[in-house]
Amino acid sequence: MSNYVKIFDTTLRDGEQSPGASMNKEEKLRLARKLAKLGVDIIEAGFPAASPGDFEAVRLIAGDLRGGPVVCGLSRTRPADIERCWQAVREAEKPRIHVFLATSDIHLQYKLQMTRQQVLDEIRSGVGHARGLCEDVQWSAEDASRSDPDFLCQCVRVALEAGATTINIPDTVGYALPHEFYERISYIRANVPEVARATLSVHCHDDLGHAVANSIAGVRAGARQVEGCINGIGERAGNAALEEVIMTLATRQKELGLITGVNKAEIHSTSRLVTMISGLPVQPNKAIVGANAFAHESGIHVDGVLKQPLTYEIMTPEEVGLASNTVVLGKHSGRAALRNWLSGNGYELDRQQCESLFEAFKRLADKKKEIENDDLEALIADEILRIPLRWKLDYLNVMAGTEVEPVATVRVFDGDSLRREAAFGVGPVDAVYNAIRKITGTQAKLMRYGVASITGGVDAQGEVTVKLQENGNEALGKGADSDILVASAKAFLNGINRLEYNKTQKMELTPGERQL
Numbered sequence: 001m002s003n004y005v006k007i008f009d010t011t012l013r014d015g016e017q018s019p020g021a022s023m024n025k026e027e028k029l030r031l032a033r034k035l036a037k038l039g040v041d042i043i044e045a046g047f048p049a050a051s052p053g054d055f056e057a058v059r060l061i062a063g064d065l066r067g068g069p070v071v072c073g074l075s076r077t078r079p080a081d082i083e084r085c086w087q088a089v090r091e092a093e094k095p096r097i098h099v100f101l102a103t104s105d106i107h108l109q110y111k112l113q114m115t116r117q118q119v120l121d122e123i124r125s126g127v128g129h130a131r132g133l134c135e136d137v138q139w140s141a142e143d144a145s146r147s148d149p150d151f152l153c154q155c156v157r158v159a160l161e162a163g164a165t166t167i168n169i170p171d172t173v174g175y176a177l178p179h180e181f182y183e184r185i186s187y188i189r190a191n192v193p194e195v196a197r198a199t200l201s202v203h204c205h206d207d208l209g210h211a212v213a214n215s216i217a218g219v220r221a222g223a224r225q226v227e228g229c230i231n232g233i234g235e236r237a238g239n240a241a242l243e244e245v246i247m248t249l250a251t252r253q254k255e256l257g258l259i260t261g262v263n264k265a266e267i268h269s270t271s272r273l274v275t276m277i278s279g280l281p282v283q284p285n286k287a288i289v290g291a292n293a294f295a296h297e298s299g300i301h302v303d304g305v306l307k308q309p310l311t312y313e314i315m316t317p318e319e320v321g322l323a324s325n326t327v328v329l330g331k332h333s334g335r336a337a338l339r340n341w342l343s344g345n346g347y348e349l350d351r352q353q354c355e356s357l358f359e360a361f362k363r364l365a366d367k368k369k370e371i372e373n374d375d376l377e378a379l380i381a382d383e384i385l386r387i388p389l390r391w392k393l394d395y396l397n398v399m400a401g402t403e404v405e406p407v408a409t410v411r412v413f414d415g416d417s418l419r420r421e422a423a424f425g426v427g428p429v430d431a432v433y434n435a436i437r438k439i440t441g442t443q444a445k446l447m448r449y450g451v452a453s454i455t456g457g458v459d460a461q462g463e464v465t466v467k468l469q470e471n472g473n474e475a476l477g478k479g480a481d482s483d484i485l486v487a488s489a490k491a492f493l494n495g496i497n498r499l500e501y502n503k504t505q506k507m508e509l510t511p512g513e514r515q516l
């Protein structure tokens with residue numbers, strides 16, 4: 001048996017069945033081109049009988065893709081659906097009609113209201129009809145995992161006799177456990193030996209979180225086509241996440257002995273495109289494509305990864321198209337991570353400086369979820385350079401509103417003495433800054449102003465970061481307070497203190513320190 005596993009992407013069909021994920025035909029075409037670049041073997045482009053728009057999208061994709069994957073459309077066993085499907089895919093270089101019919105007693109009794117014999121007849125006529133139009137016909141036994149195994153085998157036999165070239169065994173409701181699904185595929189292979197003439201396929205849903213595990217169990221039992229969606233989107237809890245299936249086969253290739261034709265370096269950008277087009281965000285901890293999949297924060301992990309990525313990475317970020325892994329600095333970081341950041345940003349601190357910076361960093365990390373570059377630079381300025389605080393806020397009073405020209409009165413300590421000024425501005429922050437300009441006499445230009453909340457809730461601490469520039473000299477200023485205007489004033493004064501310090505201090509600065 002071949003060790004090649006075909007990847008059947010149904011992001012444009014089952015993926016689109018995710019509530020709220022409808023795509024228009026231009027979006028579908030764009031995604032289909034990307035999936036072709038990713039190197040999937042089959043693209044299920046839609047369900048042509050569903051709507052004129054879906055018919056058009058499938059037709060567009062079928063006419064567009066050249067030298068790439070099979071283009072497939074889904075169809076019920078009804079003649080009109082099959083004809084419609086063929087009209088949509090017929091211009092494809094490699095067209096496929098995918099006919100499905102449920103085989104479980106639950107579906108027969110309640111949904112289809114058909115007897116087993118009627119189902120067998122319908123499979124024969126539907127697959128036969130499709131095969132009269134197209135050489136490549138896939139038949140799916142909807143709800144196969146909850147079907148009587150012997151009746152399922154009977155259905156598979158009929159589909160093969162009618163000309164199906166691919167037999168797909170779905171776990172439509174995500175009910176199977178991996179060992180059961182393995183046994184189900186093995187049972188079909190043992191009891192319908194002629195299935196070897198066709199490609200045996202698996203299509204698993206994630207209702208109990210087993211979609212990928214069941215897909216892998218399926219290929220271990222002899223299936224050679226896996227169906228799924230990028231990012232695991234799809235009906236209800238979604239389909240098997242194709243990127244997880246692909247990377248499982250690649251990462252455990254030695255043990256599984258299976259290969260795919262996928263260009264893995266396209267995985268990450270394909271996932272991003274699916275997110276953009278479907279509007280369904282990927283959770284940060286999602287395997288392979290989540291924002292944290294190659295990010296490390298814990299000190300012990302970062303230390304290990306910096307020494308040898310193999311310690312905590314079972315695949316490289318480059319393999320899936322990411323430039324590199326990321327080290328996130330936060331509450332759980334250790335000295336190795338901090339040293340790594342310092343050297344990467346041009347700072348040369350001695351052991352003792354590193355130690356006092358580390359302590360200040362931990363204090364800040366207890367308050368703030370993520371530590372950014374600006375935070376660390378501000379900490380270095382405070383902890384290492386020990387900038388003297390000439391200007392310090394005493395109080396401020398601001399009047400602003402829809403009918404008032406914003407005006408601020410600000411009182412500031414200049415060393416031990418107090419100075420007070422009032423000023424107007426285009427907004428309350430501008431008024432505060434104009435008053436501070438009068439007091440300090442600074443000529444600094446405000447290059448950047450940003451506000452972030454350090455803590456959550458209504459009493460959140462706001463943190464203001466400013467970047468100031470004066471005569472080619474730049475400095476960051478930071479200030480935190482539950483009142484955003486107070487935080488703004490503190491940040492401005494902090495920046496002015498740093499600019500003054502940079503002007504007066506004589507010591508030789510490292511390249512990183514020069515930016516402060």
Ligand SMILES: CC(=O)SCCNC(=O)CCNC(=O)[C@H](O)C(C)(C)COP(=O)(O)OP(=O)(O)OC[C@H]1O[C@@H](n2cnc3c(N)ncnc32)[C@H](O)[C@@H]1OP(=O)(O)O
Nearest residue numbers: 017047049050051075076077078100101102111112142172
């Ligand atoms: C597991 C899966 O993902 S299956 C694919 C699911 N995807 C979709 O349903 C999306 C596209 N579907 C649609 O746009 C619509 O359902 C249509 C246009 C196909 C049909 O719409 P309607 O004619 O209004 O039928 P409706 O959706 O209400 O009911 C489905 C009918 O198809 C029948 N049916 C279901 N599966 C099949 C099948 N594989 N073959 C033949 N008939 C089927 C049902 O028994 C029901 O028949 P009934 O109307 O005689 O009771």
Ligand SMILES: CC(C)C(=O)C(=O)O
Nearest residue numbers: 100140142143170172
């Ligand atoms: C149409 C079939 C393949 C399907 O999506 C399912 O059974 O989940």
Ligand SMILES: [Mg+2]
Nearest residue numbers: 014172203235
């Ligand atoms: Mg499905």
